[in-house]
Amino acid sequence: MEKKQFQAESKRLLEMMINSIYSQKEIFLRELISNASDAIDKIYYKALTDDSLSFNKDSYYIKITPDKESRTLKITDTGIGMTKDELETNLGTIAKSGSLAFKADNELKDGHDIIGQFGVGFYSAFMAADSVTVISKALNSEQGFKWESHNADGYTIEPFEKAEVGTEILLKIKENTEDENYDEFLDEYRLKAIIKKYSDFIRYPIKMDAMVSTPKEGSEELEETSEEQTINSMVPIWRKNKNELTDEDYSSFYAEKHYGFDKPLKHIHISVDGTVRYNAILFIPEQMPYDYYSKEFEKGLELYSSGVLIMEKCGDLLPDYFSFVKGMVDSEDLSLNISREILQQDKQLKFIAKNIKNKIKRELESLLKEDREKYEKFFSAFGRQLKYGVYSDFGAHKEDLQNLLMFHSSKEKKLVTLDEYISRMPEDQKYIYYASGESYERIEKLPQTEAVAEEGYEILYFTDEVDEFAIKMLMNYKEKEFRSVSSSDLGIEPKEKDSNKEEDAANTELFDAMKEILKGKVKDVRVSKRLKSYPVCFSTEGEVSIEMEKILSAMPNSQNVQAEKILEINTDHEVFQSLKSALGKDQEKLSLYTNLLYNQALLIEGLPVGDPVEFTNDICKIMV
Template identity: 45%
Template sequence: MAKETHEFQAETRQLLDLMIHSIYTNHEIFLRELISNASDAIDKLHFEGLTNRDILEGDENYEIFLVPDKESRTLTISDNGIGMTREEVIENIGTIAKSGTKAFLEELKKAKESNEDVTDKDMIGQFGVGFYSAFMVAEKVTVVTRKAGESQAYKWESTADGSFTIEECEKEKRGTSITLTLAKDYAGEGEDDYTDPYTVERLVKKYSDYVRYPIKMNFMFEETPKDADGKEIEGAEKVKRTELRTLNSMQPLWTRSKSDIKEDEYNEFFKHQFHEWENPMEIFHTKVEGTIEYTALLAIPAHAPFNLYQTDYEPGLQLYSRHVFIMDKCKDLLPDYLRFMKGLVDSPDLSLNISRELLQQSRELKTIGRALEKNILKSLAKKLKNSREDYEKFWNEFGKSLKIGVYNSMYSGGDTIDKLKDLLLFTSSKEGKLVSLKEYTERMPESQKKIYYATAHDKETIEQLPQMETLRDKGIEVLYLLDPVDEFAIETLREYDGKPFHSISRGDLGLDDAESEEVRKEAEHIQKENDDFIKDVKEALGGKVADVKVSARLKSSAVCLVADEAGPSLSMEQTFADMNNPMFKAKRILELNPHHALFEKLKELHAAGKDSADFKEYCDLLYTQALLIEGILPENPVEFANKLAKLMAK
């Protein structure tokens, strides 16, 4: 048969341009596509060979062979798979604009123009689609192929100029060889030199390490000859040596049965695959078959990365389809509160786009993600119940993620709160240990109607708060919120098991016992008796406070500062201020202890004249003292120091 030249249809050049420049965003994946096609061809031969042994031609040593050649500026990818007939060559790779592919690409073009996604997973891995990624790096592509069981081979060639040629040729063995004559940009120096064996090896490791057939390549070395003792012979000329290497590991760890994998193998794989230094805290290995098939190998790292909660941290799982690497950071599988998870998912059922690069928010993806999330949370709940020490170790590293997840649920909706509320731990005033909300509520006395909490940077500060006095004396347990996100999470929860959360520095404590009621009535009585005095204290402080009250919660301390029940707390105000967002202000209420000596001293100064400098300075000093107790610096520390020095000098 003489060489035939075939013209593509008129729009083919435009379609090919779309394939190369619009679908693929990363040119190095061309090798992944061609290797995947070679693997598919071997799969087809293996399947047919199950019922027709003659088609194997006595050769069942399946392999993919790569030959980079710097001198000819070529890279060849060969397989001993099923091969193609003349008609199959024309149909599969010769007619890019055949009706099905053409219609698909037209839809793809329209979708891209309107920023939509179009997928057709059945086209992935077939000639005519991924094959054309070769033209991203090649000036010319030559295909030599012989169908298994037939004697005639064919050569297909194109420069993507709108035409291709096909002719008969000789090929000793079945299979297909694709030779890329590389463009100059991809046959020079550096990472984009695809004639460099080490560059090719790197790409195979990155994208095709788990292809099930060996991917082989020769490496050339120059070495000095050695004597019988293995020592280099001095003065001898170097000789060239060829070493055949298998570039891929072939069998992914995650495809093996869990019972056959040792803990050390899991640990080593995790450290190698995800560049970790320590063994993971926990491994999750799941294989699911049914409507959607997938295997997941996930892990909780030993420690949180330093930038886990910073914007430059990229969460996400590695994604594989039929053991072929698709993407490194798939953020759509797990919710953001599980951003600390490392691992991978391998599924043949994912809805990939035509380039095998991008992933849609597909039904399959969401189904897998929900199952993974459920499995992880179930495991954490089990750990909390059965291995408290291990769970607390996890919590100290990653608990903040779960609390952020609770807070973010107010924006994302869904049932996140119900999923996470029983996994939360907080430091407690009871022995200073971590406690779950369930544990707290189960040991609440029957008379206690609220869950009390306090906020500060450390336990010691909370324990010294004047607001703690009454609760401590009554033996009421208080949760210590030591991280800024804690209070935001609590505010989002609002209640647990029907019991509302209540800050000890916000509004009235709401204690219902007889003693508390008596103290409250006494405070109200003293407030009424000293109404003018209290109003003048408030006036002396100007707009610094929203109100001044006689306290029903203080015992030994002279003063405390609390926030109004309805607005932000004092700690929230500080958090917003630290984020350069001073708009959220707490309504500050100054509470005075009527049984403290300073209360009477302040009344004496008031009796001498509400406009006197001493009265105003005492009011300001008490307010500043309350600020300092809350860990809030006064606006003018120098002025405060001078007033204090003046008072001490009297």
């Protein structure tokens, strides 16, 4: 028996591969099971063209056998097996893929999804094992052979008597260390969990002997016996005909995959058989995950390649604004790297991601149109994320998302779409009006809404911190510009234009005096064309509104961004006469009234008063 060295540059290369290209040691079981599945596939493909071969699927399986006493783990398959030359070529040469060669030799193209491509998966066994023994007998061969390697330090091949065609891999599991627990790879329940996680949809049964408790005959006592169980599901739900599946089937799959503790609002089943083939099942959850807006939340879909789990969270398949979507994608056409854990950024992946994005959008639009109650439930959970999508990336996605947005309506007293708002606009209405605040109740009491409401115009209420930022990015909808009720220009023509101009001129001296008193606090003091019953309010100019100022000031490194505030005075209010009477006669009283009105405007907006003590003293002065 001759010992041979691996046909690669050095042992160091092998050690680097098995310790670096895989992120988790448990992956070795996925790789060995995938190789076993390939070996059975090869017999199936041979049978398609060889009349002397018959393929009875019930005769083919993969078996996992742990033995804690001997610290061994055995993986057995009834596949095509390997000759001595194939053992040496496939296992003695690093990165030599027997599956890839078989696929090329047999001209297997579309519709044939042999899993292995790179020939390195086998060596992942050394992550968990000190030694690996492979006993194999090839189809149509009389003689079996044993391949063996200790610590990845070369290998031996020798004849070995094996009755059945197929391959048996025996791993001598490493001893535990301070940093690593290898006992898990001998534990029946842990092995089942790994198989369910990565290889649940391998098309052949993965069997394991499990201990079960049964009553002794004629006795109430229990005895433990060994029973062979099939661990994997084999047929994935996404490969079944949609007509065969019920809503309950999809809900059960959602629960089994632990996508959430809620029930999904909607499922989306996609089957594409074109240039890039893939299947997908997507779910729109009913509730927001508790960690959705935290650093711990990770978006992404489960990614399978020919039924084998490659990535638990493939973020590249979902845009951020649809990050709430759960589910999976299975494709045999993706370009993977040698560990199968990292995708190459290729056109196939981008194609699938684009299709998924468009499908989610269409399904949400359909839900909005056909089941309004369910859509509003979705929007209450994830509407904010859609708004972030409008705002992010400099508005690159606003066209995709604008029809999905909803806001509370002053008239309808419920959520409405922008399209619904536009459909109700009177001919003379120039803008889509909105008002921002902490709650619907607070917004309804804002003085700034009076003029717009008096015209009979509908107002959209913004209560999410992202609302105004999103609308500023959207700018307009169907050629109608958005306009805040706090804007200095509402686009509403005063009914008495001349008298307003005269009033502005008549009060120039008073307003200049008030502006001087509030120097640095407001940009201007003006006659209000919007106030009806309130004495005072703020309006703004420029891009930053008062609500935006509040949000920005609460952020770290806010840089003191402020709105350009204009103090508007209602000249029809009795308070205005007090202001006029103090002008030129009592400067102290004019300052007192001006500061009180300014602080009143701050409180109306929910802004902090600069000096609360001074404010309360001013109130006391009025009372005295």
